[in-house]
Amino acid sequence: MIRSKLPNVGTTIFTRMSQLAAQTGALNLSQGFPDFDAPPALLEAVSRHVSAGHNQYAPMTGLPVLREQVAAKIARLYGVQVDAEQEITITPGATEAIFCAIQAVIQPGDEVIVFDPCYDSYAPAVALAGGRCVHLQLSDGDFRIDWQAFSDALTPRTRLVVLNSPHNPSGALITREDLDQLAALIAGRDLYLLSDEVYEHLVYDGVQHASVLAHEALYARAFVVSSFGKTYHVTGWKTGYVIAPPALSAELRKVHQYVNFCGVTPLQWALADFMAEHPAHVEELPGFYQAKRDLFCDLLHTSRFRFTRAAGTYFQLVDYSAIRPDLDDVQMALWLTREHGVASIPVSVFYQQPIPAQRLVRLCFAKREETLRQAAEKLCAI
Numbered sequence: 001m002i003r004s005k006l007p008n009v010g011t012t013i014f015t016r017m018s019q020l021a022a023q024t025g026a027l028n029l030s031q032g033f034p035d036f037d038a039p040p041a042l043l044e045a046v047s048r049h050v051s052a053g054h055n056q057y058a059p060m061t062g063l064p065v066l067r068e069q070v071a072a073k074i075a076r077l078y079g080v081q082v083d084a085e086q087e088i089t090i091t092p093g094a095t096e097a098i099f100c101a102i103q104a105v106i107q108p109g110d111e112v113i114v115f116d117p118c119y120d121s122y123a124p125a126v127a128l129a130g131g132r133c134v135h136l137q138l139s140d141g142d143f144r145i146d147w148q149a150f151s152d153a154l155t156p157r158t159r160l161v162v163l164n165s166p167h168n169p170s171g172a173l174i175t176r177e178d179l180d181q182l183a184a185l186i187a188g189r190d191l192y193l194l195s196d197e198v199y200e201h202l203v204y205d206g207v208q209h210a211s212v213l214a215h216e217a218l219y220a221r222a223f224v225v226s227s228f229g230k231t232y233h234v235t236g237w238k239t240g241y242v243i244a245p246p247a248l249s250a251e252l253r254k255v256h257q258y259v260n261f262c263g264v265t266p267l268q269w270a271l272a273d274f275m276a277e278h279p280a281h282v283e284e285l286p287g288f289y290q291a292k293r294d295l296f297c298d299l300l301h302t303s304r305f306r307f308t309r310a311a312g313t314y315f316q317l318v319d320y321s322a323i324r325p326d327l328d329d330v331q332m333a334l335w336l337t338r339e340h341g342v343a344s345i346p347v348s349v350f351y352q353q354p355i356p357a358q359r360l361v362r363l364c365f366a367k368r369e370e371t372l373r374q375a376a377e378k379l380c381a382i
């Protein structure tokens, strides 16, 4: 008998829904990835670097040219200087960065505060480190943090707080005021922050992303994680980075060098070239995705789904209580895929304790116009 270290973990809903979509021929708006390709110049850069022989191990912390590009972007967008040598680490995906940050600071018995609904990789990483997740719920409806509940949940064992903004699955944003509240509540406490900002460039309606990088007091104790996969339409490249003050970066790197050692070399070269040659890409991204969100939401206007437009990310939550209130969201996602040809993700899977009355599924709008039109047509016909 194997004594599992993760007895409650099975195949994730993302894999299951994508498989079901493939089996049934449904449009796949479940898992979060684009159905369009990356900019041609980025793809060409990979071929160029592979042909040029950039195929051996990269430095453990990432290629210096790529770290310099990340530092330049952060200075430009958030007005802060981070040291590319000591504070930026390139990782094989944001997922590896999250895992390493948690292993670096969590000791057996430590508590980690996460806000449900939350991304599924945090809790297993905490469990493997011997820690315990304390799940607080974001408000039902607008997905905001209840700072009183947060304050009440702090104990001498609290070692880490995990934030995610823009937020998967809700698209909600944490504000600068939220960050100030958090800073005041944790001042003088011995705890760290993991800020998952993989959707940092997907913020709409002219709003500025409130990055922990730009909050001096919080950054002093933070790991800030991002993903080239989300930003450059290359989720399959699994390439991301983590920014943390030197002492925290040093601890994270101790773990990272034995989990994966380094990211994929030619991809790092290609990203560095593309960032240098097309710095405007990140500034254009909000407009690019906002147009998709608006097209999709405008088309869904005549459907029986109810929704508030996502403030960020490439996910749109829709409430189906006017259609099939009798189905829970997992049943609804299966029904939508099998009977109506659109795959989605049920929101309850992001909760430790789902809200029984909630009737929400998540749809990914990182899709070509044609896909969004076809999906909306099917959803409006229900």
Ligand SMILES: Cc1ncc(COP(=O)(O)O)c(C=O)c1O
Residues within 6 Å of the ligand: 032, 092, 093, 094, 095, 096, 119, 164, 168, 196, 198, 226, 227, 228, 229, 230, 235, 238, 239, 240
């Ligand atoms: C909130 C959140 N964090 C992290 C990740 C993982 O990013 P990566 O693919 O770079 O590992 C995702 C991907 O879906 C995500 O939604």
